[in-house]
Amino acid sequence: VPGGEAPVTNWELVYEHQVHVIGLNIGVLIQAAPQIFGEVMAELFALIAAGVLTPVRPAVYELADGPKALAELEARATVGKLALRP
Amino acid sequence: MSIPATMRALRQTSLNGPQDLCLIIDAPVPVPGPGEVLVRVAAAGVNFGDISQARGTFLGGPHPPYLAGFEAAGEIVAVGEAVTGLEPGARVIGVGIGGGAFAEYMLLPAAAAVPVPAGWAAEAALGLVVNWPTALAALKPLGGIAAGQTVLIHAAAGDPPGRGQAGHRPGRRLRRAGRRSPGH
Numbered sequence: 001v002p003g004g005e006a007p008v009t010n011w012e013l014v015y016e017h018q019v020h021v022i023g024l025n026i027g028v029l030i031q032a033a034p035q036i037f038g039e040v041m042a043e044l045f046a047l048i049a050a051g052v053l054t055p056v057r058p059a060v061y062e063l064a065d066g067p068k069a070l071a072e073l074e075a076r077a078t079v080g081k082l083a084l085r086p
Numbered sequence: 087m088s089i090p091a092t093m094r095a096l097r098q099t100s101l102n103g104p105q106d107l108c109l110i111i112d113a114p115v116p117v118p119g120p121g122e123v124l125v126r127v128a129a130a131g132v133n134f135g136d137i138s139q140a141r142g143t144f145l146g147g148p149h150p151p152y153l154a155g156f157e158a159a160g161e162i163v164a165v166g167e168a169v170t171g172l173e174p175g176a177r178v179i180g181v182g183i184g185g186g187a188f189a190e191y192m193l194l195p196a197a198a199a200v201p202v203p204a205g206w207a208a209e210a211a212l213g214l215v216v217n218w219p220t221a222l223a224a225l226k227p228l229g230g231i232a233a234g235q236t237v238l239i240h241a242a243a244g245d246p247p248g249r250g251q252a253g254h255r256p257g258r259r260l261r262r263a264g265r266r267s268p269g270h
Contacts, residue, residue: 022228026220027183028145036227040219041200043226048203053218055203055210060129063109066096066154066188070104074137076241081217082132083209084155086094086190 058083089115089124089163095189098154101142107154107188116186116193118166123196125178129209130187131157133216139185148185155187157216159208162199169196177202179211 013019030037047053058081061069066084073082095113100106118124136154138144159179165172172178178199186192202211225231 022224024220024224024228025145026216026223027181029223036223037219040223040227041215044214044218044222055206056213058129058131058209058212060209061132063094063096063130063188063190066109066132067104067107069132070107070136070140073132073134074104081213083129083212084096084132084188085129085209086127086188 056081060085089191091115093190095186096154097151098140098148099151101140101150103140104137106150107140113153113189115191118164118169118193120167121169121196122166122193123162123169123172123178123199124164124166125158125160125180125192125194125199126163127158127187127190127192128160128177128207129158129212130155130189130192131159131212131216133157153186153189155189155192156183156185157181157212158187158192158194159202159211160192161208163191165196172196172199177208179208179214181215 008017008021013021026037044053059078060083063084063086069078069082069084072078091114092112093115094109094111096107097110097113098107116124133156135144135156139147139152139154157179160177162172162174162176162178164174176199178194179202180194180198180200182192182194182198184193198215200215202208203214225237229237231237
């Protein structure tokens with residue numbers, strides 16, 4: 001969805017584009033396959049303990065600038081994680 | 087520090103996007119119910135899902151007016167009944183499906199409150215329960231990526247915020263030649 005709508009039919013997948021498409025929303029995954037999410041989180045903490053995943057340095061906006069932050073995000077004008085500080 | 091009755095928060099008043107996200111100063115501070123904790127928000131994470139909600143395209147999203155934001159990190163200041171293992175003072179990060187992260191205080195289900203790693207600032211843990219697991223789930227259990235394969239990560243510099251970047255680091259960990267596309 002973040003990249004826009006991309007309609008593709010099963011006919012196209014069978015005859016024209018023999019590709020494997022997987023949709024993923026983490027909230028849906030948590031509900032539909034909690035055991036997979038649990039495994040992923042366990043691995044994440046292992047990666048943190050191993051020093052692979054390190055603290056994030058988000059671009060921080062004041063709470064009042066939240067609308068601006070979201071507008072810039074929607075306009076693809078930002079890089080990396082954004083945070084609001086209340 | 088005592089908990090005030092009202093707080094500042096961002097309220098979405100339409101489905102016309104972030105232009106109708108408004109700062110209010112008199113939002114009631116929520117009270118934790120059974121199984122919930124109240125967090126004093128140190129930093130709230132901005133996600134593409136916030137845009138989707140503001141445009142009305144998020145599955146099962148909130149109806150305006152609603153307090154926006156769903157990812158926050160901060161300190162627990164109150165716990166509801168039937169909460170075990172979490173005490174006021176604990177630093178946690180989590181996603182609250184009820185929203186309201188863009189505020190001074192937010193409710194989280196106790197089961198969704200993950201400890202901020204020791205030594206990390208609260209804001210440094212943003213992404214831990216949204217972007218990182220999304221990237222890792224896409225790469226391994228769903229993507230079935232194996233050593234030696236190549237990963238193309240769309241929009242790795244940006245949005246979903248940090249997710250592209252989040253995908254890139256585990257990708258390197260898996261010793262793959264990650265390739266990042268220039269845009270969405």
